[in-house]
Amino acid sequence: MDITAAVARGAQVPLALETITLEEPRADEVVVRIVATGVCHTDLVTKSVFPPELPIVLGHEGSGIVEQIGSAVTDVKVGDHVLLTYGSCGTCTQCTTGAPSYCEQFVMLNTSGGRTDFTSPLSIGGERVMGAFFGQSSFATHVLVGRRNVVVVDDDVDLVACAPFGCGVQTGAGAVANVMRPAPHESIVIFGAGGVGMSALLAARALGVENVVAVDLSAERLAVAKELGASTVIDGAAEDVVAQVQAATGGGATFALDTTAANPVIANALLALAPRGTLVLVGLGEAAMEFEIGHLTGNGKAVRGCIEGSCDPQEFIPQLIAWHRAGKFPIEKISRQYPFSEINTAMHDAEIGATIKPILVLPTAD
Ligand SMILES: NC(=O)c1ccc[n+]([C@@H]2O[C@H](COP(=O)([O-])OP(=O)(O)OC[C@H]3O[C@@H](n4cnc5c(N)ncnc54)[C@H](O)[C@@H]3O)[C@@H](O)[C@H]2O)c1
Ligand SMILES: [Zn+2]
Ligand SMILES: [Zn+2]
Known part of the structure; x- marks a missing residue:
């Protein structure tokens, strides 16, 4: 499918909103329409200091609504509201002992910009664009993520306010x-x-x-x-x-x-x-x-x-949501919302410290 994503092509080049092709989901993958995405300091550093491979779509604090699921996904449904988080393999010693942020595949799954088999779900006119940054590349209208990147939340969770829960x-x-x-x-x-x-x-x-x-x-x-x-x-x-x-x-x-x-x-x-x-x-x-x-x-x-706070996101993100619901975690006091079209302003404001936690809000589906 065709989506819109903010493509990074160089340290000093502003991100450009481009039409880009997203692959169909593999068996264990999920397509999510992005509602909002935080900007993390790691996005800034990756763009300006050490991009793994260019071009790349950054962004790794996404939230959204599931649009498609792969054939082997049984516990996430189309229409589910989700917060996205980092990727982990689910089978290594760290993952199976409750410490997925120390997954043996962490670097490959999160900072390489691609999947573990070096493929990327994104391309423009056949040219590969790295599109699995932290398993997400959420500076986009849609993402293709692994099942383990997805934390299903209740429909009444504020997907904009809570978007950055999955990383920073x-x-x-x-x-x-x-x-x-x-x-x-x-x-x-x-x-x-x-x-x-x-x-x-x-x-x-x-x-x-x-x-x-x-x-x-x-x-x-x-x-x-x-x-x-x-x-x-x-x-x-x-x-x-x-x-x-x-x-x-x-x-x-x-x-x-x-x-x-x-x-x-x-x-x-x-x-x-x-x-x-x-x-x-x-x-x-x-x-x-x-x-x-x-x-x-x-x-x-x-x-x-x-x-990543040594946390298992499937357990800790619900804890953060519970604190937020109870008024004990007023994340709104440190965040500022920007339309997706103003992504370069949001990145700049994070860089110079004018905004503590920028949140990009994507255009609605209709
Ligand atoms: N380990 C992880 O899993 C993980 C995840 C997310 C972010 N990070 C990293 O965490 C770091 C912080 O991220 P952030 O989004 O909060 O960045 P940020 O830029 O919002 O915050 C850094 C703060 O440090 C302050 N600061 C700088 N120099 C200082 C000094 N000499 N004395 C006191 N304060 C000083 C700045 O004013 C700023 O408020 C970054 O390096 C980011 O890449 C790590
Ligand atoms: Zn693992
Ligand atoms: Zn981050």
């Missing part, structure tokens, strides 16, 4: 809920109050954690963090960030989250922890950094990474 939101919220698992009396410091950091803050508050410190360079973002329930906000440019975190947390935070991917910030995050504290890293930044081993051994601190 579950990454931050899951880092708190699934990796830190804080008790309400424990403290968390979040470095970087962007889409991921704010989602971590919302999850911490939803879990009843009262002492949540947010650090960012933007006064506007810190004001939003305060409104969302941060107990203390700190200017990341201050000389004494570590001392300020220690003061706010009674000597050091139980947990720290770094979303900035900046090595000096990661070093400060480690220093700002209490003894036996844990630093969780999620950002895509420099490939390596040095730190003092004695600082870990002498204090019992831990550093660990986390992909």
Whole structure:
């Protein structure tokens, strides 16, 4: 079928809305008409720094309505409302032990831009266009996704507001809920109050954690963090960030989250922890950094990474929806909607920090 998609053809070239051909679904695939899609920092970095292969359609925080199902799909129906998430194989050791974000095929399924057999469902006049970014390529009117990319939700779920749950939101919220698992009396410091950091803050508050410190360079973002329930906000440019975190947390935070991917910030995050504290890293930044081993051994601190909030989306996205329904996860306060035709403005606003979480709204079907 012919669809419209935003095609990336180069780092400095704006995305162009083009008519493009989408293959028929294979046995285990599903065609979804996209209702909305978030813009994640990973879309920006992939476009500007390391696209796997060009041209490519990016986008991986889609939501929509199922239009077609493959012959082997039995638990998703045409008309189902769905949120889309990252791909996982479903059969490897990680997938079968409840940790699909560490799937052995994660890179191939999510960041290669193609399926595991190197094919792509998209083409223009016979020319291949990469169209399986995070199994989705949701900057498009329709996507062809694997069954495991689909989380079926109730028909009354707000598909626009909740679109970004499948990547940036579950990454931050899951880092708190699934990796830190804080008790309400424990403290968390979040470095970087962007889409991921704010989602971590919302999850911490939803879990009843009262002492949540947010650090960012933007006064506007810190004001939003305060409104969302941060107990203390700190200017990341201050000389004494570590001392300020220690003061706010009674000597050091139980947990720290770094979303900035900046090595000096990661070093400060480690220093700002209490003894036996844990630093969780999620950002895509420099490939390596040095730190003092004695600082870990002498204090019992831990550093660990986390992909997609270490969550199983089939379980965690319904949890996020339940929090949202209960008014405990006001994602609307950090998002701004743009028509699909303004995708380059949305990408630009995310890049310069003018919008925390852009959500593109696709034209309706009729
Ligand atoms: N691991 C995963 O599964 C996963 C998933 C989604 C996103 N990511 C990555 O997470 C990171 C964050 O994504 P995002 O969408 O929240 O990005 P974002 O740009 O919205 O947020 C980053 C924030 O860090 C702040 N910041 C930058 N330098 C700082 C400093 N020195 N001190 C304090 N704050 C500083 C910025 O002002 C911004 O608010 C990105 O690297 C993204 O690629 C990882
Ligand atoms: Zn797997
Ligand atoms: Zn993402």
